[in-house]
Amino acid sequence: MSIKTDKNLWSADEISNIFNLVIENNWQCNSLEIDSRKVKPGNIFLAMPGTKFDGHDFIIEAIKAGATSIIVKKPYEEFRNKINIIQVNDVYKSLILLAKESRKRSNNSKKIIAITGSSGKTSTKEMLGQAFSTLGATFTNPGSFNNQVGVPFSLANMPRNINYGIFELGMNSFNEISFLSKLVKPDIAIITNISEAHIGNFDSINDIVKAKVEIFDGIKKNGYILINSDNYFNEIKKYTKRFSKKNILSYGLNKNADIRLIERVPQKNGQKIIAEGFGKIYNYNISLDGQHQAINSLAVIGSLLISNCDINKGLKNLTKATLPAGRGNKYNLVINKKNSILIDDTYNANPSSMIASLASFNEIANNNRKVLIFGEMGELGSFSEKLHKELYDYLIKYNVAIVVFVGNKTKKLYKICLNVIDCIWIENFSNYEEDKIINLIKPKDCILVKGSRHMKMEIIVKKLIAKFKGK
Numbered sequence: 001m002s003i004k005t006d007k008n009l010w011s012a013d014e015i016s017n018i019f020n021l022v023i024e025n026n027w028q029c030n031s032l033e034i035d036s037r038k039v040k041p042g043n044i045f046l047a048m049p050g051t052k053f054d055g056h057d058f059i060i061e062a063i064k065a066g067a068t069s070i071i072v073k074k075p076y077e078e079f080r081n082k083i084n085i086i087q088v089n090d091v092y093k094s095l096i097l098l099a100k101e102s103r104k105r106s107n108n109s110k111k112i113i114a115i116t117g118s119s120g121k122t123s124t125k126e127m128l129g130q131a132f133s134t135l136g137a138t139f140t141n142p143g144s145f146n147n148q149v150g151v152p153f154s155l156a157n158m159p160r161n162i163n164y165g166i167f168e169l170g171m172n173s174f175n176e177i178s179f180l181s182k183l184v185k186p187d188i189a190i191i192t193n194i195s196e197a198h199i200g201n202f203d204s205i206n207d208i209v210k211a212k213v214e215i216f217d218g219i220k221k222n223g224y225i226l227i228n229s230d231n232y233f234n235e236i237k238k239y240t241k242r243f244s245k246k247n248i249l250s251y252g253l254n255k256n257a258d259i260r261l262i263e264r265v266p267q268k269n270g271q272k273i274i275a276e277g278f279g280k281i282y283n284y285n286i287s288l289d290g291q292h293q294a295i296n297s298l299a300v301i302g303s304l305l306i307s308n309c310d311i312n313k314g315l316k317n318l319t320k321a322t323l324p325a326g327r328g329n330k331y332n333l334v335i336n337k338k339n340s341i342l343i344d345d346t347y348n349a350n351p352s353s354m355i356a357s358l359a360s361f362n363e364i365a366n367n368n369r370k371v372l373i374f375g376e377m378g379e380l381g382s383f384s385e386k387l388h389k390e391l392y393d394y395l396i397k398y399n400v401a402i403v404v405f406v407g408n409k410t411k412k413l414y415k416i417c418l419n420v421i422d423c424i425w426i427e428n429f430s431n432y433e434e435d436k437i438i439n440l441i442k443p444k445d446c447i448l449v450k451g452s453r454h455m456k457m458e459i460i461v462k463k464l465i466a467k468f469k470g471k
Contacts, residue, residue: 009157036058045059073091095149095156103155110163118198122143123321140165144324148176148180151167151169191212193232196352199379209236224249225240228250266289267285284312290357292356300314326461333464340447349375354450369446373404374405374451378455388412411425
């Protein structure tokens with residue numbers, strides 16, 4: 001689910017009042033945009049400064065694309081006869097003002113859900129979006145727009161006429177989720193799990209817990225919390241004392257969870273799930289693979305219960321949930337006229353998502369030979385060597401036949417595996433190395449490609465698809 005346009009998302013009068021400016025013309029916009037390449041007629045273009053680019057350098061492109069107005073720090077008098085100029089002191093702060101006003105005007109008419117966690121945010125958001133879309137107009141922040149720019153940008157783009165808004169909140173350090181939660185003001189806050197993702201920016205896993213529970217900072221009065229019962233549950237609960245016990249729900253494998261997974265049956269496209277919530281049994285299917293996705297789907301049951309919605313109607317739509325590129329997408333390859341499976345999980349990697357991905361990989365591969373192309377995990381700091389080495393047990397457990405290790409941080413794990421698993425190590429991709437990897441692949445193989453974002457593991461995915469793509 002991506003940003004839906006609203007013919008009257010923001011009017012000149014509203015912008016005038018929010019920014020305390022005199023705006024001459026009377027106009028309306030249908031969406032905000034911060035990337036000049038994506039501007040469409042009727043958009044407002046915000047000339048956001050960035051670490052690599054400054055939006056002010058792309059004003060002409062935005063005008064040519066049909067933007068109705070531009071929010072800028074400079075006067076740009078030469079363009080006033082071509083476009084509405086909204087001059088402000090700080091473009092980013094202007095975005096925040098629009099986000100706050102968007103949330104304010106939806107205070108009583110919308111149910112807002114916010115999700116955080118070390119992994120599973122996007123897939124949980126996509127399943128929630130599908131479930132709630134059967135019950136009313138639903139908006140989700142697109143892709144992984146979960147940071148200090150992406151969340152306010154998404155919130156400011158939330159249409160007026162929706163019933164449900166669903167946002168994922170990410171972080172790299174303290175105070176980031178607190179800021180985003182106070183902006184979104186969720187009615188329901190979900191923590192999918194806690195792991196060592198970004199631990200290089202912290203001193204301990206307990207610090208990550210503290211950073212994640214910042215999602216509670218913005219919860220509306222009488223709001224609800226959903227927590228994974230299998231993962232640092234007691235540590236998280238310490239931060240929930242100000243909430244009524246009836247407003248704290250747990251979900252997971254734990255037999256004491258309020259919503260628990262009873263059984264799941266992996267299928268060709270997804271899995272069949274039996275779950276129990278507050279004494280009631282739910283049978284449904286989801287389109288996503290792996291036990292971790294089955295557990296994520298329990299948060300959907302919890303959110304539907306809290307919202308007093310038709311739960312079965314919402315769950316029926318989970319077969320339509322899809323994931324953005326690089327999130328476990330499956331491709332059929334044809335090698336020497338025989339089918340193989342490629343799993344593209346290249347968007348990112350941390351220890352818990354790597355373990356979950358390997359478990360899902362094992363199920364999908366079934367009896368086929370398993371080939372893992374594994375790029376190093378980033379942002380682990382002084383914990384990096386230990387956390388990479390710990391993956392050895394899972395490579396053995398899931399009987400991975402061949403591993404291609406990519407990146408310097410995988411080298412010690414490679415050396416541990418060398419006499420036990422058929423494996424090679426490369427520092428990074430090159431045409432020679434890519435050809436070497438492709439030559440390892442055999443008919444009927446199941447191939448998983450995963451690594452941190454900076455490793456650009458999608459390079460080898462594109463090569464494999466180009467060479468072997470089937471129907």
